[in-house]
Amino acid sequence: MTQVTVKAGEFTVDADLVAAAFALDQAGMQAKMRAGEITSRCATGIGEDEGRFQLTFHYQTRALRLIVDGSGTVLSKAMEVNGRRRRAAAAPGG
Template sequence: MTIEIGDGGIVIDATLIGPLLKVTPEDVPKLMRDGAITSLCETGVGDDAGAYRLSFFYQGRRVRLQVTESGEVLRRSIVDYGDIPLPQAMHRPGG
């Protein structure tokens, strides 16, 4: 599954993000609007130019997607602290 990257921003299907965050895809838009799911987009520089790292945070979980400029997901990672809130350092770029 690819991610749409264009002049209007980045669009990710909730069916990709929801299961990784352990929520139903139908709940993703509302949780994002309510600020329960937050995100961070980092643009690659140097050897990573043209790539993006997209991070999504929900409760004690962080999901990261490394994506090409065409929207192909190259890598994904999940950090899950369970019932413990993520440390603030996990919410920072490069953290």
Template sequence: MKVTLTESGATIDAHDLGPLLGLNPADVPAKMRAGEITSQSEEGVAEDAGQIRLTFWYSDQRVRLICDTDGNVIKTTRIKAAR
């Protein structure tokens, strides 16, 4: 799985994100537009420099992806947690 990182932000393919959130990939874009899926992006500092953390919330799920600066996902976590 890879994340695309640009100056305007990060993107992940719905085919990768959907299953992580327990969704059909085809449903991801509409749920994002409706605000049912929310996200946050953070750049690492100090010992986490060179990493990007992407967090997605949907219903009672939180999925967190830790990526390197090339967008390679190096760690994925999924827990039950409301935003």
């Protein structure tokens, strides 16, 4: 599986990607999602960002933000702590 797949307009993000961002193992991350401790949002780009999507995962004081295109290719990812960007990286090949 690629890191993000898109099917019928819905995004599926590889659990390992989210777990690693929050320094959790996959089982722990999935349990926290089921318990509502990790939440997610999807925003659709408009104007010059049309065709892009921001997928955001929140856990405690941290937020993982992924910018993806309509095919699920990760264009960028960033981690924010307390609303401040801590690291940002272009996706491989991007």
